[in-house]
Amino acid sequence: MKGTFIGELEELVLLTSAFLANEAYGVAIVAEIKATTGREVNIGAIHTVLHRLERKGFLTSRLGGATSERGGRRKRIFSLTPSGESALTRIFQIRTRLYKKIQPTFS
Amino acid sequence: MNHSPPKWTIKFLRWFCRPVFLEEVEGDLTEIFRSRVRERGSDHARRTFIFDVLKFLRWTMLRKPDFAVYSLNRGLWLYNMKIAFRVFRRNLLHSTINLFGLTMGILSFIVLTIYYLNENSFDRFPDSDQIYRIATSLEDDGYYTESAQSPVPILPMLVQDLPQIRSSVRLLPLTGYLKKAGPLRFREEQLVFTDETFFEVFQISVLKGNMEEALTQPFTMVLTEEKAAQYFGDGNAIGEMLIFEDEDNQFEFTVTAVVSNFSHHSHLNVDFLVSFQSLNQVMPWHNNWFYPTLHSYVRLVPDHDAGEVEIAANRVLQNYAEEKYLEKSPELVFQPVHTLHLSSDRQGEWEPNSTQINVQYFFVLGLIILGIAMINYINLSTANSIQRSKEIGMKKAMGSSRPQLIRQFFSESFLMVSGSAIISLVLLLLFWSPFSTQLFGRQISLYEFLTLRFLTYGLSVIFLLTLAAGFYPTLLVSRFRTLDVLRNRLSGYQGKGIQRKILVTIQFSISMVLILATLLLVEQYQYLLRKGLGFQKEYRVAIKLVEEEDKKNYKALKDALKQLSFVDNVAVSNTILGSETGFYGFEISLPDKPELGTFEWYTLGVDEDYLDTYGLELTAGRDFSRSLATDQHEAVIINETAARYLGWKGDAVGKGLNLTIYTGKRETRNAKIIGVVRDFHYQSLYESVKPLVIYINKHHYYTDNLNLKLQPGGSVRDRINRIEKIYGQFNPDKPIELVFMEERIAHTYHRELLNTRILSIFTILSIFIAGLGVFGLITFSTHKRIKEIGIRKVLGASFLQISGIFTKEYLYLIVVACVISWPVVHWFSTKWLQNFAYSVDFGILNYLAGFSVVLIIGLISSLHRIIWVAKMNPVDHLRNE
Structure with missing residues (x-):
């Protein structure tokens, strides 16, 4: 089904957004991804992915507060929609099922 | 130390980025920039900032041109279409006229384009550029004659001496009767005696029989599919006999092969191929330099310059031809076979060919008519848009932006153009086959041209036309200022309508040129056919005694x-x-x-x-x-x-x-x-x-x-x-065998009559479209001056005075059109008439006739509107001041 497929970077961004909860916006996500995975992701790529996820209905966004650090510009804060949450659950279940087939002791 | 990102990058970002995303993107980039400055210094931060900005050049981030954003918006698009349909319905008369004019223009364009393409597609088979016809120019009885044919012995002579000739073939058409056993016989015009090398020069597919040996024996015959069906029905024609009769003798021919029909796109039109050796019996004396002459074709070895071969061939001719023939100072001319149909006009052609220049004229004619129709559309829809000013004013007042209005007007012109394109295509499919034969004197298959390529071109033409037609009205309308529109103060935008007058004058001039050209052609040919002959042809019939x-x-x-x-x-x-x-x-x-x-x-x-x-x-x-x-x-x-x-x-x-x-x-x-x-x-x-x-x-x-x-x-x-x-x-x-002299003379001038017919039909069309233009003009100017007329009426102006005001308006344009077009016509007509040994005197009376035609058309098309305005009740238009 079109729109429900989630790519690798998308999954990463989605998970990070879920983790960051009310602080999920571009720069924070880049920093978090770097902190957890050590991967340098370009901010442009993150924006594209965020908007794609929003269009697919996994994320929703609102404009948050402005800080002077940002030159007075507001952040766009992303948060998971129910369908985003269920997508993450589904991915987790699929992966777990597969891991268990390789190694039944995997929990 | 500079702690801010490079300015130009920000500007650039603001230019390309979609406005919705701009704020967050700019914010994120700034945040990253600041942290980089802290960590690695501002130089590094500024450098990487540039790359970061560039990395935002992604499809989703890009600002789309307004039109594209809009075109993705199906709802709005449909809405505009709906409005366009409603506008069409509300102004039914106006829109129908507009649609009709455009349809006629597009139809003429398609028809003449197809004619042009068809005429240009003759003898264009693969490697047709290697095939040449050998024609002769010579002095016969003191007269310089250009013949399409050449003497029988020439070709064998050339082949012997010129290695550049790969293969060659002679074709001698005879007319006679053919029959199977039994009394029933048919007269056949295209019985062609030809060498067995025919298939080496002309590639034609053999359906039955063996091509190699088909014409090697005397009294063998090859039929086209069509003729095989005519004589032998569905049965196998191979091995059957056909009897050829001329005045004195009968000869039996055996059918050895059946070939596919000759293309309509060929100057050659052959029904029967008969082995050349049969001539030894049919016409024992044929091998001489004087009579009969026949068509000679050669296929050159690739990459040989025909000009050089021609020179060499003439040398061979001088060395070996018969003395008495050389007295006529003959010259051989190599004609590329694919140019024959459009550029060869010699004595003894297979059939009368077209001329390049005529075909090109007709193509240009198609463009011109399309142009007139476009001018019309522009005039009518500008006039119309002035009348719709209230609607536009309301839209503006409700917050419609200029691009939105532009889109609306383009939707309307798109609807109009594509509508008329579809209608003309339907008309084309319905009326093509009877019409084309009538008009062009030959059957042109439409389906050969209705290809994917045609449709692609067609679509792009529609697109271009939409832009061209919609451009001016759109520009005008979107410029209206809301207040002016709503307070009915549009006179500033209408100006004196000078551009409209220029356009209408162009239309009149073109129509005038076309009318005069038609008159010239008709008169000249009438003159040739009627007065100039010196003998009576009406009610004269000749019976051929065979x-x-x-x-x-x-x-x-x-x-x-x-x-x-x-x-x-x-x-x-x-x-x-x-x-x-x-x-x-x-x-x-x-x-x-x-x-x-x-x-x-x-x-x-x-x-x-x-x-x-x-x-x-x-x-x-x-x-x-x-x-x-x-x-x-x-x-x-x-x-x-x-x-x-x-x-x-x-x-x-x-x-x-x-x-x-x-x-x-x-x-x-x-x-x-x-x-x-x-x-x-x-x-x-x-x-x-x-x-x-x-x-x-x-x-x-x-x-x-x-x-x-x-x-x-x-x-x-x-x-x-x-x-x-x-x-x-x-x-x-x-x-x-009866010959009607009138018909025969007409047949001699077949091509001229055809040209006249084509030209007159399309002239009528152009006059008609120009008439629509006048209608548009008058509608506009009556509307504009309605109050003035009202006041005049109140003050006692008569019906005649008021109609005079408007008649004057276009009369003046017609006079200007005359001044422009008459010298042009005069120049061309003088030049053209020089082609004829006897020509009609194309005098001032003809010009006046053209003038009156345009005048009358103008009058007819404006009459309805003028009467309306002259008869209207002034109160209706004066009271709401």
């Missing part, structure tokens, strides 16, 4: 025909008038002018009734007379040109003239000139009249035709039946 027996007994048939109540006179002749060839040139010498020696002039062998039958006038002397026995062998009548040529004006009568004719044997007549006949065009009217000698000839070798002078009126069908009945008494089993 059989030897008939020719011998012509007198009995003639007397029988003369008994018919509607036949005034019957005369014998050896040639039918109005043909380019077919006149016999015989040797002449003059005892009074021995210095001229012996020379050849065209002759016409007739009997005593001939001059009367064709209404030929004598300027001096007398007609042949039955009561003078000497007239039979010792009298000739010459034409004025001949008399002039010999330096005799009125005193030619009584002079001696020795004529050597051929009546089974050479016969020299020592004759006297008994009369001089006023020049008449016995050949083409393109050429001036040549000297002619008319003599009495009743030898059956030359009693080829009976010419009938009928009384005017009466039923043609009935008359033909009665003539046929009498003919049938003499020839029970031969069909009669």
Whole structure:
């Protein structure tokens, strides 16, 4: 089904957004991804992915507060929609099922 | 230290980024920039910032042009379409006229484009550029002649000496009767004697039989699919016999192969191919340098320059040709086969070809008509948009932006253009086949052109037209200021409507040029056909006598025909008038002018009734007379040109003239000139009249035709039946061959008539479209001046005065159009008429006629509106001030 497929970077961004909860916006996500995975992701790529996820209905966004650090510009804060949450659950279940087939002791 | 990102990158970002995303993106980038400055210093931060910005150049981030964003917005698009439909319905008359004009324009364009493409597609098969026809130019009897044909021995001679020729073929068409066993026979025009190498030069697919051996034996024959079906039905034609009959003999041919039909896109039109060796029996004397001549084609080895081969071929000709032929100073001309249809106009072509220039003119004509239709559309829709100013004002007041209005107007012009494109396509499919044959004189298959490519081009044309047509009205409307519109103060935008007047003047000028061109063509050809001939062609019919027996007994048939109540006179002749060839040139010498020696002039062998039958006038002397026995062998009548040529004006009568004719044997007549006949065009009217000698000839070798002078009126069908009945008494089993002189002359000028027909139809269309233009103009100006007219009426202006105001408006434009178009027409007409030896005087009266046509059209198209405005009640338009 079109729109429900989630790519690798998308999954990463989605998970990070879920983790960051009310602080999920571009720069924070880049920093978090770097902190957890050590991967340098370009901010442009993150924006594209965020908007794609929003269009697919996994994320929703609102404009948050402005800080002077940002030159007075507001952040766009992303948060998971129910369908985003269920997508993450589904991915987790699929992966777990597969891991268990390789190694039944995997929990 | 600079702690801010490079300014230009920010500017750039703001330019390309979608506005919705701009704030967050800019914010994120700034945040990252600041942290980089802290960590790695501002230089590094500034450098990486540039890359970060560039990495935002992604499709989702890009600002889309307004139109694209809009076009993705289906709802709005549909909304605009809906509005367009409603506008169409509300202004039904206006829109229908607009649609109709555009449809006509597009239709004309498509039709003429197809004609153009068709004419340009002749003989364009793969490697057609290696195939050449060898034509000859020579001096025949003192006249320079360009022939499409060449003598029989030329080709074998060239092939022997020129290695550049890969293969070659000769084609000699004969006309005769074909039959299977049994009495039923068919007259076939395209029975072509040809070498077995035919298939090496022309690639045509062989359906049945063996191509290699098909024409190697004498009396073998190859049929086209169509003819095979005609003679043998579905059965196998291979091995069957067909009998060819000419006047004296019968020959049996065996069918050895069936080929696919010859393409319509070829100058060659052949039904039967017969082996060349058969000629040894059919025409034992064929292998000479004079008669018959035939069509020669060569296929050159690739990469040889035809010009060089041509020079070499002429050298070979000079070295080996027969002495007597070389006296005509012949020259061989290599014509690329794919250029024949459009550029060859020689004697003895397979069929009359088109001319490049005409075909191009027609294509341009198509463009012009499309242009007129576009001008119309622009005029009508601007006029219309002024009337819709309230709607536009409301839209603006409700917050509609300029791009939105532009889109709305483009949607309307798109709807209009594509609507008329679809209608014209439907009309094309419905009426093409009957129409094209009528118009172009040949069947042109539409489906060959309705390809994917055609549709792609068509779509892009529609797109372009939409832009072109919608451009001006859109621009105008979107410029309106809301307040002005709502307060009905539009006069500032309308100006004096100068651009509209210019456009209408252009339309008028074009229409005027087309009208005058049509008039010129029609008049010139009418002149050629009617007045210029010098002999009567109406109610003149010729019967061809084919059989030897008939020719011998012509007198009995003639007397029988003369008994018919509607036949005034019957005369014998050896040639039918109005043909380019077919006149016999015989040797002449003059005892009074021995210095001229012996020379050849065209002759016409007739009997005593001939001059009367064709209404030929004598300027001096007398007609042949039955009561003078000497007239039979010792009298000739010459034409004025001949008399002039010999330096005799009125005193030619009584002079001696020795004529050597051929009546089974050479016969020299020592004759006297008994009369001089006023020049008449016995050949083409393109050429001036040549000297002619008319003599009495009743030898059956030359009693080829009976010419009938009928009384005017009466039923043609009935008359033909009665003539046929009498003919049938003499020839029970031969069909009669009748030639209607009027038709024959028309056939000679077939191409000219065709051109006239095409031009006149499209001229009518253009006049019509221009009429719509006037309508638009008047609608606009009446609307604009409605209050003024109201006040005038209140003050007592009469109906005539008011209609005068508006009539003046376009009258003035027509006069300007005349000033522009007349000199152009004058220049072209003078040039064109120089092509003719005899031309009509295209005087001021014609120009005035053109003027009145335009005037009347203008009047008719504006009448409705003018009457409306002159009759309106002033109160309706004055009270809401």
